[in-house]
Amino acid sequence: MIYFANKIAGWFLSPMGLAVELAVAALVCLLLPKRRVRLAAALVAADLALLWVFGCNMTVRILACGLEGEFPVRLAEDMPAADAIVVLGGGMSSAPDRYPYADMSSAGDRVWHAARLYKAGKAPVVIPSGDSEESSTVPLLRDLGVPAQAIVVENESRNTEENAKFVAGLLKDKGGRPKVLLVTSVWHMRRALLMYRRYAPGLEIVPAATDYEMTMQPVKEGLLDFAREFVPNAEAFFRCGYLVKEYVGYWGYRLLRR
Numbered sequence: 001m002i003y004f005a006n007k008i009a010g011w012f013l014s015p016m017g018l019a020v021e022l023a024v025a026a027l028v029c030l031l032l033p034k035r036r037v038r039l040a041a042a043l044v045a046a047d048l049a050l051l052w053v054f055g056c057n058m059t060v061r062i063l064a065c066g067l068e069g070e071f072p073v074r075l076a077e078d079m080p081a082a083d084a085i086v087v088l089g090g091g092m093s094s095a096p097d098r099y100p101y102a103d104m105s106s107a108g109d110r111v112w113h114a115a116r117l118y119k120a121g122k123a124p125v126v127i128p129s130g131d132s133e134e135s136s137t138v139p140l141l142r143d144l145g146v147p148a149q150a151i152v153v154e155n156e157s158r159n160t161e162e163n164a165k166f167v168a169g170l171l172k173d174k175g176g177r178p179k180v181l182l183v184t185s186v187w188h189m190r191r192a193l194l195m196y197r198r199y200a201p202g203l204e205i206v207p208a209a210t211d212y213e214m215t216m217q218p219v220k221e222g223l224l225d226f227a228r229e230f231v232p233n234a235e236a237f238f239r240c241g242y243l244v245k246e247y248v249g250y251w252g253y254r255l256l257r258r
Helices: 002-012 015-031 037-054 057-068 106-119 137-143 160-174 186-199 223-228 234-256
Strands: 084-088 126-129 179-185 204-210
Touching: 002 015, 002 234, 015 037, 015 234, 037 234, 057 186, 057 234, 084 106, 084 160, 106 126, 106 137, 106 179, 106 204, 126 137, 126 160, 160 186, 179 186, 186 204, 186 234
Parallel strands: 084 126, 084 179, 179 204
Antiparallel strands: none
């Protein structure tokens, strides 16, 4: 129940959810017996402003830099040795009954980075964590040269909180305080660390961030290029959606789950 409540709340607080809510509210104002035209107009104006703000690349840049700046880029070779590499799901999808190969999203960098760390000799085992990783992440790890005997799948978790709990269960037999290189997209790392430190306190977590976006895209100096940062587009709106989700998820846990 909590899992689905979090999903629903996240959608209602997302840019897409807020845009739909404002549009519905404006429509209701026009359908009331006493039409509230001015209020409806104000709601439409607010909706357009929201779409513009969250559809701009500059907003993506501001939100992303707030998350990426906390975790500077580190080469795989410079990471410390650990007991395991944990790669969080979300970068891959699969439909083996229709297509034999796993499909990568932009967050598929997570799998590449986990393979880099393994090949750099940083840990003897890679743990893909998520409920569909057996058919998505594992095949790509194998294609990237990680042997089957070095892969241990955690395939029950549905979110980052469950990732932390179930991975801790897998490593409890190692004794002491196992060190884990936690691989996820840099924009997800702050929330992932919060979850792991709260729900897997027996693990020593070392962030191994990847999937940098704004860090790799400096603002161009030309006036026209700078102006384009403020022109709304669908890709920016999509990216703002998952960045806002990270801020809402992080502060929601900080404030509500003490």
